Amino acid sequence: MTERFDAVIVGAGHNGLAAAATLAKAGQRVVVLEAAAQVGGASVTREFAEGYVVSAGAQWLYQLQPAVKKALGIDPPLAAGRLDTLVLAEGGGEPVRYSAARAEGVGEADRRAYAVWAKRMRRFSRLLWRWLNRVPPRPGGESRDSRRLLRMAVGTRLLGKRDMREFLRLIGANVYDDVHECFASEALRAGLCLDAVLGSHAGPRSPNTVMTSLYRRGGDADPLALPAGGMGAVANAMLKAARDTGADVRTGSRVGRIVVANGRVTGVELAGGDTIASYTVLSNADPKRTVFDLVGARNFEAGFVRRAANIRAAGNAAKLHLALDGLPDVPGLDTGDLGQRLLIAPSPDAVERAFNPAKYGEFSAEPVMDVSIPSVHDETLAPEGSHVLSAIVQYAPYALNGGWSNAAKERFLETCLVTLERYLPGLRARIVEGELLTPVDLEREFGMTGGHWHHAELAPDQFLFTRPAVGAERYGTPLDGLWLCGAGAHPGGGVTGAAGYNAARSIIDRDAGR
Amino acid sequence: MTRYDALVLGAGHNGLTTAAFLAQAGLSVLCLEKNDYIGGAAVSRKLYKDWTYSNCSYVCSLLRPEIYRQLNLAKHGLQVTPFGGSVTFMENGDYFGSYHDPVVAYREMARHSRRDADAYTRYRADTRRQSRLIREFLLTTPPDPTSWRPRDLIGLLGIGRSFAALSEEQMLDTYRFWTLSVADYLNEYFETDVIKAALSGSGIIGTALGIYSPGTAYVLLHHYMGDVDGNVGTWGYARGGMGAVSNALAGAFREHGGELRTEAGIERILTKKGRVTGVALDSGEEIEASTVVSAMDVKRTFLDCVEPEALPSAFLERVRHFKSRGSSGKLNIALDGLPEFPALPKDSPLYYSDMHFVDSMARMERAYDDWKDGTWSKDPYVDMVIPTLVDPTMAPPGKHFMSCFVQYCPHRLEGRDWTRAEREAFAQTVIDQIANYSPNFKDLILHVEIRTPADIEAEIGITEGNIFHGELTMDQLLFNRPVPGYAQYRTPVRGLYLCGSSTHPGGGVMAAPGANAAREILADLRRPSSVPESFGDD
Amino acid sequence: MSGRQVAQGRLVTPFYSRQRELDTVNRWHEWKGYTVADEFYCSELEYFAIRNATAVFDLTPMTKYRISGPDAPAYVDRLVTRDMTRVPVGRVAYAVWCNDSGQVIDDGTIFRLGELDYRLCSQERHLDWLLTSAAGFDVDVAHETADVAALAIQGPTSYATLDRMGLSAVGHLKPFNLMEVDFAGTSIVISRTGFTGDLGYEVWLPPQVAERFWDELFAAGRLTGIRAIGTDALELARIEAGYLMADIDFLPADTAIRPGRTRSPLELGMEWLVDFGKPMFNGRRALADELRKGSRWRLVRLDIEGNKPAKDAYIFAKPKGGEQIGFVTSAAWSPVCKQNVALGTVNARYGAVGDSLWVDIYYQRELHWTRKMARATVVDGPFWDPPRRRATPPGPY
Structure with missing residues (x-):
């Protein structure tokens, strides 16, 4: 007999779980189907060397939205x-x-300049996130949408003349110019530049990188943190929330396809052949995978297929995991320092130069990195006295010329280790084992197209009103019953919970006829 | 001490436009020019024997036809002749031609990709839809989105109305268009590298951006929104060189009693209690006026010519950070004959077109990387034309003038001044690139004028030699141009106005900033204005 | 080196040599890159060949695509608004296709040549759209305009002409059927289709046998009044037949720049071509929405009083003081119907069949312009639709 649910959620990434919990709490019968053995998607903790565990995808918690936490x-x-x-x-x-x-x-x-700058960025980030935490209104839509748009416009105006002018100017500006305007320290500029381009196909001189920087700051989210036990802890908290509200979360349950009949979604078919019926299917998978692999392009109208095909989702960020038999003795840094967020970004120009090769399918000769040694704070991650290092490494383009062969991976790994050694001298001697995940590996492990952590490039044309593509910008898609609820949907990637939560709210609103 | 109703600083095409409209309104106007010739960057100069060089701007289509008509420029000797097409030479010996004749253009595109040739229909319609939206606002003052004044709200409403006429899908596409890079935009239409490379050039000409920089799709419009006699997107030559534009504007200005003085550089713009009172010239002479209009760029105007004490510090700070980076150079070449391009048949109409020598998106972008690294592109994007094929008045019979616009070329090399040897190496880079496709080219060269942004700055006075008087990025367009809160041609100093390309709608030989500024000034003076409205819907 | 240059002027069709011989007026124009005749000797007389004898029109420049592969039937069905699963092999279907907004990209004819083999024939070029639509389908789309020469053979004696040529088998063809026949050792396709609203056929053949076909056709037609015709004559016939022309009666959606200039099939009077029983086709959502909310425009066929063609005229609801509600897109005095006919677009609130509207006609007599407000009655169906168009087998006439 075919099971039937009010909603099926494909994928138990943190957004899928957030959506499940939200829907279940509203009284819907929900099932979450996850292919992997554990939940969390890219918000996950796993072992990569015997006794060493690491946050295999996202490595910091800094964007989880207070509204989601509360709800x-x-x-x-x-x-x-x-x-x-x-x-x-x-x-x-x-x-x-x-x-x-x-x-x-x-x-x-x-x-002094930083204090002023940081305050301004926080104000602007909060404004931006006020928009991001809502379902984007339709321009030219119903009066309710117009009211929302008007509220957004008025909200911006209420910033006051000076701030509003500055906001409207900065939103299109690049971070490189902004930090040069504001600061003299090359290292400070470089760090802020790297912040703005992490996870993006952009360099600090790319216009609109102030916008990505504001996105990254997460509005009212809590400051940078490490969850106990790694990012899997966030997923587990969401799992608990989902199950507590009655959602049925099944791991090891791979969805083979989303079933379409008579022009609408009618359920999903598991890889094993079983089907689960539902007129509402939320895909936590990325938009391209959803459209082309799970549903099939022929079930959409051609214009939308073209838009989906044009979604840019080629990742540039690799993950590097190292098992260390101890901490390196770095001059000028004590253990406490090593437990902070460590950036390798020599200068704004160096970040830009690291980006250049990515445009031509080559990896950076001198990569820039966001490094975490979480075991400084969390003994559960490594054997006693040992440590794990996790780093986001840029730029490693998904479509590397010649492909990510073993030899190419070796070469990039060596490049990364040489760079790390220059900034954390003595590190190499401590390495017991290591793992490099290129965007191709990330695609395989997490199922995200292009290995892109935002599921779709976080560029302005794929942001706000048009994320990930025109036709699917408010979680619903042109295919009746199919919804997006992952990082590829509004507002974007990172462990924010916002996409899943908003998607669920859209469905609840729809069901309430709102 | 002499006294005028209004002084216009700089006899470039925008300065002359403002001056002409002010004079037409009956004001006594003096236009001051530092050089011993007028025209700014729209000039025809005899720098080698009997050759006439359009040595800065070299083609004409953005010049607003409304202004052309209102100022009677035809009567004052301006004649613009359209020319067609472009060609991109490829490393493999082939070429991609964009013919003026649409039938042949289609066939040629289909030779490279039939799918792309068919997709071009959609590309053209989508791009022209965007172009139409912006064309409407070229001859208007941008409304201030932070203001509650009726005229600004009405202005915003006007923008809202043309936007609201679009379907929801088109609105969202418009939003995307404004934020996309030209490369990503083209990728949504075409599959063939050389076609995309050829089309992408218009997204970066004159900018300090690469084809993959978000916002460059919009820059396309600065090259598509022009027209010659209503043929939108067509380019033309001013007969006798680009100086013909300036001379005609000067003619219109003089006709209405305007006075022009050359070799009159500005030492200081004089102010008193937040009001402009006149200017002091290099010579020490002072001229009084209660209205002063600067056609110089915003940085030069406020950082060089106004006492900092007369300006609010926040304003000054924004001006200081206004981006006006030089990114383009030029070579002007006198030729002994017509160079041959063996890839083309001898009688190919493509000889009359723009020629380019970069055939891939990667090469386009790498050219930008060189500039970011502080040097000129080693494999530059060159926009080369031979105007004498259309306008024989510019060189002796059988001889030719060639204009090579070069993208990218920095204002300073790795932070220091250009040396003579480096300038020559820059020129050689361009000459070698062309010679790769034209074996007899080098033998025909009689004279080369090399123009780096530093030369443009020194001669014309544009800060860092940026041809648009400031980059065309979102943070410097519309109500942000040149400075948020001061986008309506007025400045913090009462009576002092800007009318150059630093203001909306930006650079190019368009004359729209000059006309818009004149309209605002005359409104402040409560004088009737003859500045035309847009012809509308084309 | 310069061998790469594409042809600079207009191309000629495989029938050009024969047409050149028949031509007496030297009036040609460009159609999709080819040179085709406006008329050969006199467009008025050529028109009467369509209505009275056998008229031959060179269709080669029509854009043609071959669509084949295992998913071809499903692909074609998703592409167009009508139900293509009900079009069997040997049948031709007139169809329109829309973008996602339900706006017409173009109309054309789709020939089902085999179980998994179609030919699509249209005015405009659509390879980009056809390939975009192919995502997710195992289907091959090939452009074949230059590989297929085509002639329209139209008029009451057209069957008689083909019969004399030895192609009597086509007598069994019902309207919108097609068959393959042998000609000169090669297989050619003949369909009972056309753009004239009269008895007629279209022939699709390899360019190599084009001249030979023409010669045999004209030899056979000597006693049946055969005439080569140019575009001018055809244009008049198609208005009488009430057929729409892309870029004249509607704007292909891909080319529209200004908002609101495109049309849906519902607005073009093509409800019968839209099958909402199909769960999925391009434009379905938007069209279903339009059906609920109402259309903006309505295409009308007008019978106008008097005899002054209403070319480019405004349409009004009232003869005086009424608002302008639309405009005429095609108009002509119909010699065969003796009617003043027009196609036009009006605000959808107006123009129900039988309604009276008013058209503002400007006409010139000896250089002077006169203005006339004429009553126009909205009529249903084509202006010219003789029984012989459908009779099978066709009479000899």
Whole structure:
């Protein structure tokens, strides 16, 4: 007999779970189907060497939206919170250090400028996230949409003349120019540049990188933290929330296809051949995979297929995981420092130069990195006295010329290790085992097209009103019954919970006839 | 001390336009020019024997026809002749031609990709839809989105109305268009590298951006929104060189009693209690006026010519950070004869077209990477034309003038001044690239004028030699241009206005900034204005 | 090196040599890159060949695509608005296809040549759209305009002419049927289709046998009044037949720049071509929406009083003081119907069959212009639709 649910959610990434919990809480009968043995998608903790576990996808918690936390009643336990970001100096030595409010290790003028800058960015980020936490209104839509648009416009105007002008200017500006305008410290500029382009196919000189920077700051989200037990803890908290509200979450349950009959979605077919019926299917998978693999292009109208095919989703970020038999002894950095967020970004130009090759299908000769050694705060991650290092490494284009062969991976790994050694001297000698996940590996492991952590490039043309593509910008798609609820949907990627939560709310609104 | 109703600083095409409209309204106007010739960057100059060089701007289509007509420029000697097409030479010996004749253009595109040839229909319609939206606003003052004044709200409503006429899908596509890179935009239509490379050039000409930089799809419009006699997107030559534009504008200005003075550089714009009172010239002479209009770029105007104390510090700060990076160079070449391009048949109409030598998106973008690294492109995007094929008045019979616009070329090399040897190496890069496709080209060269952004700055006065008086990025367009809150041609100094390309709608020989500024000034003076409205719907 | 240059002027069709011989007026124009005749000796007389004898029109420049492969039937069905699963092998279907917004990209004819083999024939070029539509289908789409020469053979004696040529088998063809026949050792396709609203056939053949076919056709037609005709004559016939022309009566959606200039099939009076019983076709959502909310426009066929063709005229609801509700897109005095006919577009609130509308006609007599407000009655169906168009087998006439 075919099971029937009010809603089926394909994929138990954190967004899928957030959607499940939200729908179940509203009284819907929900099932979440996850192919992997564990939930979480790219918000996951797993072993990569014997005794060593790591957050295999996302490695920091900093964007989880307070509204989502509150609605779902989750508050993942932290191993460490309020972490600083350190921009490492070559060969060790005093790093530049900044948090959400303060910068240190820079001149007095920069300190003052940073305080002002950070405050401004926070204001603007909160404004942006006010929009991002809502279902985007339709321009030219019903009066309810017009009212929402008007509210957005008025909200911007209420910033006051000066702020509004600055916001409207900055939203299109590039971070490179902005940090040069504001700061003298090359390291501070570089760190902020890297922040803005992490996970993107962009360099600091690409226009609109101030916008991605505002996105990254997460509005009202809590400051940078490490969940206890890795990012899997966030997923587990969401899993608990989902199950507590009655959602049925099944792992090891791979969806083969989303079933379409008579022009609408009628359920899903599992890889084993069983079908589960539902007139509402939410896909936590990325948009391209959803359209082309799970549903099939022929079930959509051709114009939408073209738009889906044009979604840019080629990742540039690789993940590097190292098992260490101890911490390196880096001049100028104590153990506490090593537990902070460590950036390898020599200068804004170096970040830009690292990006250049990615445009031509080559990896960076001198990659830039966002490094975490979570075991400093969390003993559960490595054997006693040992440590794990996790790093986001850019740029490693998904479509590498010649492909990501073993030899190419070896070459890039070596490049990464050489770079790391320059900024964390003594590290190499500590390495017991290592793992490099290129975007191709990330695609395989997490099922996300292009290995892109945002599921679809977070560029302005795929942002706000048009994410991921015209026709699917408000979670619903042109195919009746099919919804998107993953990072590829509004507002975007990162462990925010917003996409899943908003998608579920859209469905609840629809069902309530709102 | 002499006194005028209004002074216009700089006799470039925008300055002359403002001056002409002010004079037409009955004001006594003096236009001051630092060089011993007028025209700014729209000039025809005899720099080698009997050759006439359009040594800065070299083609004409953006010049607003409304202004052409209102100022009677035809009567004052301006004649614009359209020319057609373009060609991109390929490394494999082939070429991609964009013919003026649409039938042949289709056939040629289909030779490279039939799918692309068919997709071009959609591309053209979608791009022209965007172009139409912006054309409407060229001859209007951008409304201030932060203001509650009726005229700004009405202006915003006007934009809203043309936007609301679109379908929802078109609105969203418009939003996307404004934010896309030209490369990504083209990728949504075409599959063939050389076709995309050829079309992408218009997204980066004159900008300090690469084809993959978001926002460059919009720059396409700055090259598509022009027209010659209503043929939107067509380019033309001003007969006798681009100086003909400036001379005609000057003619219109003088006809209404305007006075022009050359070799009159500005030392200072004089202010008193937040009001402009006149200018002091290099010579020490002072001229009084209660209205002063600067056609110079915003940085040069405020950083070089106004006492900082007269300006709010936040404004000054924004001006300081206004981006006006030089990114384009030029070679002007006198030729002993017509160079041959063996890839083309001898009688090919493509000889009359723009010629380009970069055949892939990657090469286009790498050219930009060189510039970011502080040097000129080693494999540059060159936009080369031979105007003498259409306008024989510019060179002796049988001889030719060639204009090579070169993207990219920095203002300074890795942060220092250009040396003579480097300027020559830059020129050689361009000459070698062309010679790769034209074996007899080098033998025909009689004279080469090399123009880096530094030369353009030194001669014309544009900060860093940026041909648009400031980059055309979202943070510097419309109500952000040149400075948020000061996009309506007025400045913090009462009576001092801007009318150059630093203001909306930006650079190109368009004359729209000059006309819009004149309209605002005359409104402030409560004088009737003859500045035309847009012809509308074309 | 210069061998790459594409042809610079207009191309000629495989029938050009024969047409050149018949031509006496030297009036040609460009059609999709080819040179075709406006008329050969006198368009008025050529028109009467369509209505009275056998008229031959060179269709070669029509855009043609071959669509084949295992998913071809499903592909074609998703592409167009009508139900293509009910079109069997040997049948031709007139169809329109829409973008996702339900706006007509173009209309054309689809020939089912085999179980998994179709030919699509249209005015405009659509390879980009056809390939975009092919995502997810195992189907091959090939452009074959230059590989297939085509002639329309139309008029009451057209069957008689083909019969004399030895192609009597086509007598069994009902309207919109097609068959393959042998000609000069090669297989050619003949369909009972046309753009004249009269008895007629279209022949699709390899270019190599084009001239030979023409010669035999004209030899056979000597006693049946055969005439080569140009576009001018055809244009008049198609208006009488009430057929729409892309870029004249509607704007292909891909080419529209200004908002609101495109049309849906419902607005073009093609409800009968839209099958909402199909669960999926391009434009379905938008058209279903339009059906609910109502259309903006309505295409009308007008019978106008008097004899002054209403070319480019405005349409009004009232003869005086009424608002302008639309405009005429095609108009002519019909010599065969003795009617003043027109096609037009009006605001959908107006123009029900039988309604009276008013058209504002400007006409010139000896250089002076006169204006006339004429009553126009909205009529249903084609202006010219003789029984011989459908009679099978056709009479000898």
